[in-house]
Amino acid sequence: MSSIDAEASYATLLAQIRDAYGAAFGAADGPVLAGIHSGGAWLAERLARDLGAKFFGVVNVALHRDDYAKKGLHSQASPTSLPFDVDGRRIVLVDDVLHTGRTVRAAVNELYDYGRPAAIELAVLAERSGREMPIEARFIGVRAEVAADTTLVLERAGEMQFTFRTETRGD
Ligand SMILES: O=P(O)(O)OC[C@H]1O[C@H](OP(=O)(O)OP(=O)(O)O)[C@H](O)[C@@H]1O
Secondary structure, eight states: OOSSOHHHHHHHHHHHHHHHHTTGGGSTTSOEEEEETTHHHHHHHHHHHHHTOSOOEEEOOGGGOTTHHHHTTTTTTSOOBOOSOOTTOEEEEEEEEESSSHHHHHHHHHHHTSOOOSEEEEEEEEEOSOOOSSOOOSEEEEEOOOOTTEEEEEEEETTTEEEEEEEETTO
């Protein structure tokens, strides 16, 4: 368990997206949600419900990871699934944690395999320092102070209850 309150972060994130887009997620040509497998997909599912979106996409970044050689295709179990036309859409890309930015870079490449979006905006439950890519989020649940040797992991308790856990490397 971490001292970072994932539920409070979720409420903040939801309010920011709702302030920006209101009921637009329900509109035929409105923005769409796409969550990065797996924590981002949990978030996108919950945001879709709370924002009145009829569907959400799931993005699997395995094929575009820059540590592909090391990690391989371990997370191919849940392939990318985008129940909307990517061409010309405004996509709110959702992930649990933004750290180096490498996962988001891979997710943008994956989205481009399906078409050319009008825009991609990033929404994250927690942002931490340590960026290695020129990537910033528009919507941020919490700016988390986490030690460099620590990983922040989202967990889902029950159907829709989030908590953060920290793991120190070497544990
Ligand atoms: O900005 P970054 O440095 O890329 O870090 C953020 C990513 O790291 C974690 O995923 P992880 O790579 O651990 O994979 P997982 O979701 O399969 O656990 C987290 O869920 C983010 O997707």
